[in-house]
Amino acid sequence: xxxxxxxxxxxxxxxxxxxxxxxxxxxxxxxxxxxxxxxxxxxxxxxxxxxxxxxxxxxxxxxxxxxxxxxxxxxxxxxxxxxxxxxxxxxxxxxxxxxxxxxxxxxxxxxxxxxxxx
Numbered sequence: 001x002x003x004x005x006x007x008x009x010x011x012x013x014x015x016x017x018x019x020x021x022x023x024x025x026x027x028x029x030x031x032x033x034x035x036x037x038x039x040x041x042x043x044x045x046x047x048x049x050x051x052x053x054x055x056x057x058x059x060x061x062x063x064x065x066x067x068x069x070x071x072x073x074x075x076x077x078x079x080x081x082x083x084x085x086x087x088x089x090x091x092x093x094x095x096x097x098x099x100x101x102x103x104x105x106x107x108x109x110x111x112x113x114x115x116x117x118x
Contacts, residue, residue: 009081011107
């Protein structure tokens with residue numbers, strides 16, 4: 001079974017932010033190391049880093065016309081920050097992997113969602 005792990009940033013300190021700069025170098029290195037370990041886990045296909053929601057464009061079609069707006073502008077706790085795909089035998093191992101993602105313990109969350117395979 002394949003699972004998509006959607007990483008919601010929440011209040012997770014991001015590199016370059018004042019919150020990130022408030023972390024010690026050891027804390028910063030540990031976070032990078034934890035993400036590298038998750039990405040190196042057997043069965044994981046890492047996703048790409050995403051730009052912040054401010055860089056996004058939302059597309060809707062209304063009355064046959066394409067409408068675009070900046071954003072989305074969502075509450076920080078709901079902003080999608082990244083993703084990865086994990087192929088594993090069961091949900092429990094996907095949950096265990098999600099718990100290892102630093103955002104899950106630093107103010108964010110990780111949604112684990114099974115993928116439909118055709």
